[in-house]
Each structure stands twice: as structure tokens, then as C-alpha cells.
Amino acid sequence: MEFRDVVRRRRMVRRYSEEPVDPTVVDRMLEHAQRAPNAGFTQGWAFLVLDTPEDLARFWESTGAEPDTHNAWLDGMRTAPVVIVPLTSKDAYLERYAEADKGWTDRRDDRWPVPYWYVDAGMAALLILQTAVDEGLGACFFGIPAQHTDAFRTAFGIPADHRPVGAITVGHRATDTGAKGSPARRERRQDLVHRGRWGTTVSP
Template sequence: MEFREVVRRRRMVRRYADRPVDPAVVDRMLEHAQRAPNAGFTQGWAFLVLDTPDDVARFWVATGAGPDARNAWLDGMRTAPVVIVPLTSKAAYLDRYAEDDKGWTDRSEDRWPVPYWWVDAGMAALLVLQTAVDEGLGACFFGIPAEHLASFRDAFGVPDDHAPVGAITVGHRATDTGAKGSPARRERRADVVHRGRW
């Protein structure tokens, strides 16, 4: 598929067909994610892959959606056979930029104009989403509620020095992909590009 078509077709899919995802395709998503730009080639990310029914069910429970919880969004999202959780390590970036080739002598966060540990993990997540489209799949990026981060960490043994940037459901698109989402209710803005000056 042409890259422009991948970009054009990328949508957040909220309902999936009852078909497994080829593990080789999941591996390609992760290989592409690891090619994302990252400050200082820190590679301070990690990816938790949940691709068994038990692990996926445990994810939903750990993030606050017990088996009896029901709503249109959740009912659709729970049909995904795969959940990928991109995580980032701020400590990895602070350590990397305290190395000799970067010229900083400490791990101070004050030097960072923006927290690139979040930015880089977001770029990696986008490559997962784009690879899903290229492979003919659907995917949806969403946040893990803050009040459930501790239970998520406990359920999957996530170390304290890694934080999830969100989660991505992956699967074959259902005929009815669920709620249309915000783009169905809002126009795409055309006033975001400024050339030369604002």
C-alpha cells in the first residue's frame, strides 16, 4: 500500500472481527515501532504485548473494566484479540544524556524543553497504528485511566521506571467498526499551518 494511502486510511477502530491476528504481523508492528525517532538513540521504550485471551481479559480488568462492565465503547474494544502497551522510561533518557558524548554532567530534567521520553514513545505508537493499516488491520490508541495505573502495573509486573503512554487494540476490522468518533462530528481544521510567521 502506498504511504499516502496508509495515512489517509488510518482511523481509530473500536470494534473487531472474531479472527486472530497473525503473530508475524504483530512482530512487524513492533519492529517498525522500534524504528521511531528517539532522542540520543536512547531507545527508552518498551512494549507489553498481550495476545492471548487470558492476558487481554486481564488487561481490561486491571484497567478498571471488570467482566460485568458494559458500554458501547468498551463492548467494542474488548473484541480486540491483541493489546499492545507502549511504555517509556524517563530514567533511560536522563541516564543517556548524562553520558560523555552528550556533554551534560547530571540527570537534571530542567535541560529538556519537552519530555522527549513521552514524545518518542508516541512516535513509536504511531508506527504501530500505521503498520496495522498497511497490514489491512484496524487499531485504536487510547489512554489507561490514571486511577488504574497501579493495578495495571501489578497485573503485568511493570517496573516502576517504565510508564505506559496508552494502549493500542489491534485486530481485523469488523463490518461495523463501532462509534464513528470525533471526526464524524467535527470538521478537520484547515488553519493549522503557518508559513514564514504566525
């Protein structure tokens, strides 16, 4: 598939068919994710792959979706045969930039203009989403509710220095792709590119 088609066809898919996902395709998603840009080649991310009925049930329950909780979004998302959870380690970045070749002698986090541990994990997540499209699959990135993060950590033994940045459902698209997302309710903005100075917008 042409790259421009991958970009244009990417959608958040919220309902999946019963067809299983080839594990080698999941491996390719993770291989591509680890090729994402990352500050200082820190590689401070990790990926939790859940692809058994038991692990998937534990994921949904630990993140606040009790078995008897039903709504269109949740009922669709729970049909996914694979969930990938990207995690990031702030400590890994602070340690990396305290090394001799980076020139900082401490682990202060106020040196960072933005928290690149989240930026890098987000770019890795996007590569997972794009690989799903290229492989003819559907995927959806969504957040783990803050009030359930600790329960998720406990359920899967996540170490204290790693934090989930969200989760990604993966599967074959169902004919009904699930609850409509925000793009169905909002127009695509045409005023986001500024050339030369702010306020000079150019339509795509």
C-alpha cells in the same frame, strides 16, 4: 500500499472481527515501532504484547473495565484479539544524556524543553498504527486511566521506571467498526499551517 494511502486510511477502529491476527504481523509492528526517532538513540521504550484471552481479560479488568461493565465503546474494544501497550522510561533518557558524548554531567530533567521520553514513545505508537493499516488491519490508540495505572502495573509486573503512555488494540476490522469517534462530530480544521509567520494560514 502507497504511503499516502496508509496515512489517509488510518482510523481509530473500535470493534473487531473474530479472525485472529497473524503473530508475524504483530512482530512487524513492533519491529517498525523500534525504528521510530528517539533522542540520543536512547531506545527508552518497551512494548507489552497481550494476545491470550487470559492476558486480555487481565488487562481490561486492571484498567477499570470490570467484567460486568458495558457500553458501546468498551464492548467494541474488548473484541480486539491483541493489545500492545507502549511504555517509556524517563530514567533511561536522563541516564543517556548524562553520558560523556552528550556533555551533561547530571540527570536533571529541567534541561529538557519537552519530555522527549513521551514524544518518542508516541512516534513509536504511530508506527504501530500505520503498520496495522499497511497490513490491512484496524487499530486504536487510547489512554489507560490514571487512577488505574498502579493496578495495571501490578497485574503485569511493570517495573517502577517504566510508565505506560497508552494502549493499542489491534485486529481485523468488523463490518461495524464500533462507536463513532470525534471526527464524526467535528470538522477537520483548515487553519493549522502557518507560512512565514503566525497568522498566515494556508489550506491543505
